[in-house]
Amino acid sequence: MPNPPDYSWSVQAQQPVDYQVSMVQGLLDPSNSSLARACGADGVRKVRCLVVVDDVVDELYGDRFRDYFGAWNIEAAWQPAPGDETAKTLEQAVAITEAMSAMGILRRTEKVIAIGGGVVMDVVGLAASLYRRGIPYVRIPTTLIGQVDAGVGVKTGVNHGHHKNRLGSYCAPTTTLIDTEFLRTVEPRHINNGMAEIIKMALVKDADLFELLEIAMPVVDAGMMADRNPLSIEIIARAIAGMLSELEPNLWESVLERSVDYGHTFSPSLELRADPPLLHGEAVGVDMAICVALAHNRGMLSKEDTDRALRLMCAAGLPVTDAVFTAELVSEALRDAVKHRDGMQRIPLTTGIGSVRFVNDLTDDEIERGLDFVSQWAAEHREETA
Numbered sequence: 001m002p003n004p005p006d007y008s009w010s011v012q013a014q015q016p017v018d019y020q021v022s023m024v025q026g027l028l029d030p031s032n033s034s035l036a037r038a039c040g041a042d043g044v045r046k047v048r049c050l051v052v053v054d055d056v057v058d059e060l061y062g063d064r065f066r067d068y069f070g071a072w073n074i075e076a077a078w079q080p081a082p083g084d085e086t087a088k089t090l091e092q093a094v095a096i097t098e099a100m101s102a103m104g105i106l107r108r109t110e111k112v113i114a115i116g117g118g119v120v121m122d123v124v125g126l127a128a129s130l131y132r133r134g135i136p137y138v139r140i141p142t143t144l145i146g147q148v149d150a151g152v153g154v155k156t157g158v159n160h161g162h163h164k165n166r167l168g169s170y171c172a173p174t175t176t177l178i179d180t181e182f183l184r185t186v187e188p189r190h191i192n193n194g195m196a197e198i199i200k201m202a203l204v205k206d207a208d209l210f211e212l213l214e215i216a217m218p219v220v221d222a223g224m225m226a227d228r229n230p231l232s233i234e235i236i237a238r239a240i241a242g243m244l245s246e247l248e249p250n251l252w253e254s255v256l257e258r259s260v261d262y263g264h265t266f267s268p269s270l271e272l273r274a275d276p277p278l279l280h281g282e283a284v285g286v287d288m289a290i291c292v293a294l295a296h297n298r299g300m301l302s303k304e305d306t307d308r309a310l311r312l313m314c315a316a317g318l319p320v321t322d323a324v325f326t327a328e329l330v331s332e333a334l335r336d337a338v339k340h341r342d343g344m345q346r347i348p349l350t351t352g353i354g355s356v357r358f359v360n361d362l363t364d365d366e367i368e369r370g371l372d373f374v375s376q377w378a379a380e381h382r383e384e385t386a
């Protein structure tokens with residue numbers, strides 16, 4: 001018999017991922033079966049689910065959700081949850097697992113339904129991945145960031161220390177249902193916030209989307225994004241399609257060169273340190289502006305495209321500078337990003353509108369010159385940055 005250390009087993013397995021992301025019109029209309037099917041309901045047999053709903057969304061749409069669940073014979077345990085960034089904590093995720101426990105949710109057949117913005121998507125996703133090591137959940141994103149980004153991928157997370165999403169998991173929903181009608185009540189600042197992630201997708205891979213955004217931005221507001229007009233639908237659908245085509249081949253981030261990390265190199269360390277606070281998309285906006293300047297200063301992005309990119313961010317109401325993005329803190333943030341990206345910078349920089357290249361040799365001096373470029377640009381375009 002060999003000694004125990006001489007025994008060796010190799011275990012290999014693959015986990016299939018299969019989920020649907022759908023744009024749905026009239027999600028809360030009882031004649032629309034999309035949500036009922038996502039809950040496993042047929043209207044005859046009683047089914048149960050746990051609804052975790054952003055408390056603002058509960059105020060605005062709770063009665064319509066309750067009517068819908070009633071019409072489909074779905075017994076919904078109701079768990080309102082705070083939906084702002086300060087509530088994106090491990091304690092909140094644990095509180096949601098306790099609600100699962102309190103209702104005695106069945107491990108495979110009963111679903112958790114997450115309804116709200118990116119915060120509720122991320123916290124409920126983490127809770128669902130923790131509870132009994134993973135139970136099925138459905139996402140119904142109700143903000144623009146939720147609909148084009150946080151609601152469509154497989155990442156979950158909560159903030160920890162000063163850092164965004166420091167604790168998290170990969171856990172695919174069973175279904176994501178997107179009804180743009182929810183956007184009608186989203187505050188203007190949060191529409192702008194979502195625009196940051198759409199501009200990101202345009203900059204890294206979709207020049208046509210960029211042109212659509214240039215046309216649409218002067219008339220963008222919550223009502224316009226909620227209406228199913230051809231322009232707003234195309235903008236949202238292109239952003240989702242672009243995001244999914246980047247995520248699908250690399251769901252677990254085995255490749256750390258991710259173009260969707262554009263604008264997410266420096267911001268994850270600085271978003272929570274800004275005073276007054278920055279929304280996620282606003283911090284991404286400042287990071288993108290720095291990256292546009294870095295690409296310009298390296299001769300990778302023409303002056304004309306640099307102006308177009310910065311102009312579009314300003315037209316979307318996004319900041320391009322912020323006091324917390326000092327040269328020192330941006331350099332420090334880059335050092336943390338290097339750890340996140342396993343020892344290399346892997347910074348996506350635009351090589352034109354709609355394409356990126358990854359760089360690994362950014363210097364502190366370049367960061368300083370990039371910040372100077374954006375400050376000077378903002379000073380010369382005061383009426384646009386106002």
Ligand SMILES: NC(=O)c1ccc[n+]([C@@H]2O[C@H](COP(=O)([O-])OP(=O)(O)OC[C@H]3O[C@@H](n4cnc5c(N)ncnc54)[C@H](O)[C@@H]3O)[C@@H](O)[C@H]2O)c1
Pocket residue numbers: 054055056057060082083084085088116117118119120122142143144145146149150151153154155156157164165182183184185186187190193194280
């Ligand atoms: N997991 C991912 O891949 C991913 C991607 C992008 C962003 N995120 C995360 O998403 C979060 C930001 O999401 P967010 O911008 O949706 O913020 P949020 O969830 O805080 O929602 C913003 C505000 O809108 C309110 N709200 C939600 N729906 C509404 C509606 N229909 N009408 C009126 N008010 C409504 C909320 O109560 C909240 O006050 C960040 O934490 C970010 O890190 C995650």
Ligand SMILES: [Zn+2]
Pocket residue numbers: 149197264280284
């Ligand atoms: Zn983001």
